[in-house]
Amino acid sequence: xxxxxxxxxxxxxxxxxxxxxxxxxxxxxxxxxxxxxxxxxxxxxxxxxxxxxxxxxxxxxxxxxxxxxxxxxxxxxxxxxxxxxxxxxxxxxxxxxxxxxxxxxxxxxxxxxxxxxxxxxxxxxxxxxxxxxxxxxxxxxxxxxxxxxxxxxxxxxxxxxxxxxxxxxxxxxxxxxxxxxxxxxxxxxxxxxxxxxxxxxxxxxxxxxxxxxxxxxxxxxxxxxxxxxxxxxxxxxxxxxxxxxxxxxxxxxxxxxxxxxxxxxxxxxxxxxxxxxxxxxxx
Amino acid sequence: xxxxxxxxxxxxxxxxxxxxxxxxxxxxxxxxxxxxxxxxxxxxxxxxxxxxxxxxxxxxxxxxxxxxxxxxxxxxxxxxxxxxxxxxxxxxxxxxxxxxxxxxxxxxxxxxxxxxxxxxxxxxxxxxxxxxxxxxxxxxxxxxxxxxxxxxxxxxxxxxxxxxxxxxxxxxxxxxxxxxxxxxxxxxxxxxxxxxxxxxxxxxxxxxxxxxxxxxxxxxxxxxxxxxxxxxxxxxxxxxxxxxxxxxxxxxxxxxxxxxxxxxxxxxxxxxxxxxxxxxxxxxxxxxxxxxxxxxxxxxxxxx
Numbered sequence: 001x002x003x004x005x006x007x008x009x010x011x012x013x014x015x016x017x018x019x020x021x022x023x024x025x026x027x028x029x030x031x032x033x034x035x036x037x038x039x040x041x042x043x044x045x046x047x048x049x050x051x052x053x054x055x056x057x058x059x060x061x062x063x064x065x066x067x068x069x070x071x072x073x074x075x076x077x078x079x080x081x082x083x084x085x086x087x088x089x090x091x092x093x094x095x096x097x098x099x100x101x102x103x104x105x106x107x108x109x110x111x112x113x114x115x116x117x118x119x120x121x122x123x124x125x126x127x128x129x130x131x132x133x134x135x136x137x138x139x140x141x142x143x144x145x146x147x148x149x150x151x152x153x154x155x156x157x158x159x160x161x162x163x164x165x166x167x168x169x170x171x172x173x174x175x176x177x178x179x180x181x182x183x184x185x186x187x188x189x190x191x192x193x194x195x196x197x198x199x200x201x202x203x204x205x206x207x208x209x210x211x212x213x214x215x216x217x218x219x220x221x222x223x224x225x226x227x228x229x230x231x232x233x234x235x236x237x238x239x240x241x242x243x244x245x246x247x248x249x250x251x252x253x254x255x256x257x258x259x260x261x262x263x264x265x266x267x268x269x270x271x272x273x274x275x276x277x278x279x280x281x282x283x
Numbered sequence: 284x285x286x287x288x289x290x291x292x293x294x295x296x297x298x299x300x301x302x303x304x305x306x307x308x309x310x311x312x313x314x315x316x317x318x319x320x321x322x323x324x325x326x327x328x329x330x331x332x333x334x335x336x337x338x339x340x341x342x343x344x345x346x347x348x349x350x351x352x353x354x355x356x357x358x359x360x361x362x363x364x365x366x367x368x369x370x371x372x373x374x375x376x377x378x379x380x381x382x383x384x385x386x387x388x389x390x391x392x393x394x395x396x397x398x399x400x401x402x403x404x405x406x407x408x409x410x411x412x413x414x415x416x417x418x419x420x421x422x423x424x425x426x427x428x429x430x431x432x433x434x435x436x437x438x439x440x441x442x443x444x445x446x447x448x449x450x451x452x453x454x455x456x457x458x459x460x461x462x463x464x465x466x467x468x469x470x471x472x473x474x475x476x477x478x479x480x481x482x483x484x485x486x487x488x489x490x491x492x493x494x495x496x497x498x499x500x501x502x503x504x505x506x507x508x509x510x511x512x513x514x515x516x517x518x519x520x521x522x523x524x525x526x527x528x529x530x531x532x533x534x535x536x537x538x539x540x541x542x543x544x545x546x547x548x549x550x551x552x553x554x555x556x557x558x559x560x561x562x563x564x565x566x567x568x569x570x571x572x573x574x575x576x577x578x579x580x581x582x583x584x585x586x587x
Contacts, residue, residue: 091369099386100358276338
C-alpha cells in the first residue's frame with residue numbers, strides 16, 4: 001500500500017513538473033518575496049533608521065517568509081484546486097480511475113504532492129531570499145557591520161511552520177473542488193473564505209462578546225499565530241487584546257490546524273470515494 | 284460451469300426521475316466479442332461506467348471474472364475506454380501512455396512502442412495530446428486500453444470521430460484482438476459495426492435489455508423466405524391466412540415472408556394449391572437493423 005502510494009506520488013510529481021502552471025505560481029511567489037528583500041533595502045539606503053531585518057541573513061528568511069505566507073496560501077490553494085480540478089475538467093479522472101489505482105490512494109497521492117510542492121516552493125523562495133540578502137548586504141555601505149536579529153534555526157522552523165500552515169488550506173480547496181467538480185469554484189470559495197475570515201473575525205472579536213474564544217479556533221488566527229512575525233499577528237493581537245482575549249499558543253495552533261487538515265482531508269476523500277465520475281466538464 | 288466474464292444482475296441506475304439503466308441482467312461470455320448495442324441514451328455508457336467503478340449503481344449487482352477478486356484487482360485485468368478518451372493535454376501521447384502504464388507497474392518501453400505502432404501513432408507519439416485529432420485520440424485510447432495485455436477489453440464507441448478507412452482499420456484490429464481467448468465488450472450505436480465485428484450482442488433500449496444472444500442466432504439465418512410468384516397480389520391474399528407466416532412484405536420486387544426456411548415446401552404447396560406458382564425462392568437472414576426494429580417495435584430509430 002505504501003509502495004503503491006509512493007508510486008502514485010512519483011507519478012503526480014511527474015505530471016506536476018511538466019505543466020507550466022506550477023512554474024508560473026512558483027515564479028510569482030519568488031518575485032513577490034524578492035520585493036520584500038529589495039524594497040526595504042532601497043528604503044534603508046536613504047533611511048538607515050528603518051532597520052535591515054528584511055535583507056540581512058539569517059533573519060531575512062524568517063521575516064520575508066512570514067510576511068508573504070498570506071500570498072503563499074492563495075498560491076497553494078490555486079495549485080491544489082488546479083491539481084484536483086483539472087482532472088475533472090479534462091476528463092482524465094475517468095481514464096485514471098479505470099486503470100485501477102484506487103480512488104483514495106490517487107487523491108492521497110495528490111495531497112502528498114501538493115504538500116511537498118508547498119514545502120519545495122518555500123525552500124526555493126528561501127534560497128533566492130538568501131542570495132538576494134547576500135547581494136544587498138554586500139551592496140550596503142556598512143554591510144559588514146549589519147547584524148540580524150534572527151537565527152538560522154528560526155529560519156528553518158519558519159519554513160517548516162509555513163509549509164504546515166499551507167496544508168489545511170490546500171485540503172479545503174481540494175475538498176471544495178471535489179464537491180463542485182470544478183477547480184475554479186473550489187479556488188474561488190477557498191480564497192473567498194480566506195479573505196472573508198481575515199476581515200470578519202477581527203470585527204466579530206470587537207463587537208461580539210465572547211467571540212474571541214471562538215476566534216481562537218478559526219483557521220486564520222491559528223495560521224497567523226504559527227507563522228506571522230509581522231503586521232498580521234500584531235493586528236490580531238491588538239484586536240484580541242482590545243476584546244480582552246488572548247491569541248492561541250503555538251501548541252494549540254498546531255493542534256487546531258491538524259484538526260482542520262484531518263477534517264478537510266477526510267471530507268475530500270469521502271466525497272471523492274462516493275461521487276460518480278463523469279466525462280470532461282471543462283474547468 | 285458458467286463461462287461469463289462479466290455478469291450483471293438486476294443492475295439499475297437512476298438520476299432522479301430518469302432511469303438510465305433499468306434492471307439489467309446480462310452475461311458477457313469469455314473469449315467472445317460481445318456487442319452492447321443501443322441508440323444514444325439507451326444506457327450503454329452508464330452500464331460500462333458502473334462496471335468500471337466510475338458510477339455507483341442504484342440497485343442490483345455485478346461480478347467481474349467470477350473469481351472473487353477485488354474490484355481494483357479486476358480493473359488491472361481490464362483495458363477500457365469510455366466515450367471520447369481523455370488524456371493529459373500537456374503530455375505527449377507516449378508520455379500519457381507511460382504514465383498510465385506506470386500506475387499498474389506492468390509493461391516496459393517496448394510495450395509502448397509496440398502499442399503505438401499497432402494503433403498507427405508511432406510518428407506522432409511525441410506530439411502533445413492537445414494537438415491530436417479526434418481519430419488520433421481514439422487510437423491513443425485503444426493503445427491505452429491495450430496496456431498490460433488485458434484479459435478483457437471494454438470499448439465504448441471506439442470508432443467515434445474516425446474516417447471510414449480508420450473505422451475499417453479499427454474494426455479489423457478489434458476482430459484480431461478478440462482472438463486468442465481475450466474478451467471484448469464493444470459498445471456501439473452503429474448497427475453495421477456490431478454486426479460486422481461481434482459474435483454475441485445485447486440490445487438496450489431506454490435502459491432495458493430487450494434481447495441478448497449470438498448474432499447469428501438472433502438474426503436467425505433462414506428465418507425469412509424471399510420469393511417471386513406468377514401473381515404476387517393473390518399470393519399475399521393466400522399467405523395472409525397461413526398461421527406460421529408471421530409477416531409478409533414486398534421488398535425490391537420480391538415477397539419476403541417471416542417464416543423458417545425449412546417450411547418453404549409448405550409455402551410453395553399453399554400457393555400452388557391456389558393456382559399461384561413460385562418462379563424464384565431463397566432463404567434470407569435478417570439484418571441486425573431489421574431485427575432491432577422488430578424487437579423495439581420500430582419505436583427506437585436512432586441507430587445508424
